[in-house]
Amino acid sequence: MVGAGIVGASCAYAASRAGAQVVLTDAAIAGRATAAGAGIICPWSSHVDDAAWYGFACAAARRYPALAAELAGAGLGDGSYRQVGALIVAGDEDEAGRECERVLAMRAAEPEIGEVRVLSAGQARALFPPLRPGAPAAYIGGAARVDGRLITSALIEAARRRGARFLAGRAALTRRGGRVVGVEVDGQPVDGDVVVVAAGAWTEALLAPLGVTLVVRPQRGQIVHLSLAPADTSRWPVILPAGSGHYLLAFDDSRVVVGATRETGSGFDVRITAGGLHEVLARALAVAPGLAAGTVQDTRVGLRPAGPDVRPLLGPVRGVAGLVVATGLGASGLTTGPLAGALAAQVALGVTPDLDLAPFDPLRSRPSPVG
Numbered sequence: 215m216v217g218a219g220i221v222g223a224s225c226a227y228a229a230s231r232a233g234a235q236v237v238l239t240d241a242a243i244a245g246r247a248t249a250a251g252a253g254i255i256c257p258w259s260s261h262v263d264d265a266a267w268y269g270f271a272c273a274a275a276r277r278y279p280a281l282a283a284e285l286a287g288a289g290l291g292d293g294s295y296r297q298v299g300a301l302i303v304a305g306d307e308d309e310a311g312r313e314c315e316r317v318l319a320m321r322a323a324e325p326e327i328g329e330v331r332v333l334s335a336g337q338a339r340a341l342f343p344p345l346r347p348g349a350p351a352a353y354i355g356g357a358a359r360v361d362g363r364l365i366t367s368a369l370i371e372a373a374r375r376r377g378a379r380f381l382a383g384r385a386a387l388t389r390r391g392g393r394v395v396g397v398e399v400d401g402q403p404v405d406g407d408v409v410v411v412a413a414g415a416w417t418e419a420l421l422a423p424l425g426v427t428l429v430v431r432p433q434r435g436q437i438v439h440l441s442l443a444p445a446d447t448s449r450w451p452v453i454l455p456a457g458s459g460h461y462l463l464a465f466d467d468s469r470v471v472v473g474a475t476r477e478t479g480s481g482f483d484v485r486i487t488a489g490g491l492h493e494v495l496a497r498a499l500a501v502a503p504g505l506a507a508g509t510v511q512d513t514r515v516g517l518r519p520a521g522p523d524v525r526p527l528l529g530p531v532r533g534v535a536g537l538v539v540a541t542g543l544g545a546s547g548l549t550t551g552p553l554a555g556a557l558a559a560q561v562a563l564g565v566t567p568d569l570d571l572a573p574f575d576p577l578r579s580r581p582s583p584v585g
């Protein structure tokens with residue numbers, strides 16, 4: 215497997231559980247998305263209008279509690295996955311009501327959405343004290359958060375315990391005829407029956423020498439971590455201001471994470487910019503002015519792997535035997551990464567995947583490479 219972000223780590227975990235011999239390699243490239251991701255798991259609030267993506271994201275959210283329990287059962291629980299609920303913060307009660315109706319309409323098909331109701335401005339502030347006064351909200355009980363760094367480390371450790379080997383270094387694909395037969399990691403050859411490429415925003419460059427053209431572009435996201443010590447933030451819900459791509463979420467250590475920019479066309483520039491920080495903090499303080507006295511604890515930047523559309527690029531690569539791609543998860547990869555990795559492992563091991571991957575063909579709408 216190339217790439218040990220949440221997708222590659224999940225793939226290594228699933229494949230090693232299935233008894234495969236796994237080598238996982240990562241170059242620790244600056245800007246890897248998993249290390250910067252916020253960690254909101256709430257596909258039901260999304261306005262994305264794509265049934266294939268929505269079904270995939272819901273399936274991914276559904277299996278998170280079991281995954282967290284599995285890791286905890288193996289003594290690798292990090293406790294960062296928690297269903298804390300989400301508030302879609304609205305301008306007035308009418309808007310909160312409309313958001314509620316929209317989410318409720320999906321609940322019959324997706325019972326994991328859990329409790330859905332309108333909260334008065336006072337009720338919303340009782341759950342998330344820094345919120346501005348006069349902001350009612352739609353509450354979604356099933357929403358959760360997770361620390362992407364912690365769960366990814368746990369997945370890698372769980373894979374290691376089942377015999378997976380981790381190799382630090384930059385991988386290049388090795389090809390013989392029309393088949394990928396392994397990788398070279400900083401010049402060291404590693405043979406394999408199948409290579410899964412989960413290299414995030416760097417996937418396009420990794421495949422280019424094979425003549426495989428797929429579209430994965432980096433979309434920069436800047437995000438800020440604030441400490442509100444000594445406040446107990448462990449049960450604070452995720453805050454999703456209606457009609458905005460920005461958000462707030464809290465972790466156990468008095469930490470509130472506010473984000474994030476979505477900088478399409480950023481290229482591989484991983485600087486944290488004045489404009490980026492200004493945007494993130496201004497949006498956060500507009501919805502939650504009570505955060506103004508928080509201490510800036512960390513600023514992070516990551517490159518979301520953005521495909522040609524919202525759907526993942528997931529499955530075998532037509533015309534190139536021995537190659538599976540798992541990327542393109544964009545803004546929702548901490549939600550969908552564990553499922554994407556598990557499905558990629560199934561494909562690599564020749565098992566029929568639990569989900570139909572036809573809509574996610576990595577080369578969709580593109581000609582097959584000459585193999």
Ligand SMILES: Cc1cc2nc3c(=O)[nH]c(=O)nc-3n(C[C@H](O)[C@H](O)[C@H](O)COP(=O)(O)OP(=O)(O)OC[C@H]3O[C@@H](n4cnc5c(N)ncnc54)[C@H](O)[C@@H]3O)c2cc1C
Pocket residue numbers: 216217218219220221222239240241242243245246247248249250251252253254255362383384385386412413414415416417420434435436437473474475515516517518519540541542543544545546547548549550551
């Ligand atoms: C600011 C921000 C906020 C986000 N918030 C959320 C959120 O709230 N909820 C959510 O669901 N998602 C969120 N996301 C999206 C999510 O973080 C990403 O979609 C996900 O982490 C992508 O994981 P990945 O494994 O595909 O890629 P990455 O995490 O980027 O991993 C790819 C790995 O491949 C390695 N690599 C690349 N090339 C090579 C090579 N040649 N050899 C060896 N290794 C290589 C890199 O070092 C890297 O570690 C957010 C993203 C950002 C940036």
